[in-house]
Amino acid sequence: MLDCLFDRIKKILERFIVAERLFLFLDFDGTLTPIVSRPEEAHLSEEMKSLLRDLERNGRVLLAIVSGRSLKDIRGRVGLRGIYYVGNHGLEIFEPKHGMESLVHKKMIEALGEIRDGLNHQFQDREGVFVEDKGYAVAVHYRNVDLF
Secondary structure, three states, rough: OOHHHHHHHHHHHHHHHHOOOOOEEOOOEEEOHHHOOOOOHHOOOHHHHHHHHHHHOOOOOOEEEEOOOHHHHHHHHHOOOOOOOEHHHOEEEEEOEEEEEEEOOOHHHHHHHHHHHHHHHHHOOOOOOOEOOOOOEEEEEEEOOOOO
């Protein structure tokens, strides 16, 4: 049986206090920002950005923002230079000292364009569905579909 994080919070905090270094991975949508109807509506609050900036400046903490968003999108929304970013669920990685690396072969981008076009055609008449091209991935958003 798995342990619940909150059942072990005291022990976890004790380890944090004595750790020489921490690598903190945080998700953007639904963790650093509230879940919203459309991806472009998600915004990082000034309070959260200030907290992330404090973590970035802390010499003991390496900070990474992990997201299903494209690397360009997530870096633009967070806007901190000295942290790691992981976009498209790990297909794109930005490391502060070495820049960006993509794990997607160039030929796949053409195929993704065809998939995107096919999905757009398939869902064009479905109210509340939209297809998002993330460069190295394609997402079908259906949160706004009225099921009843």
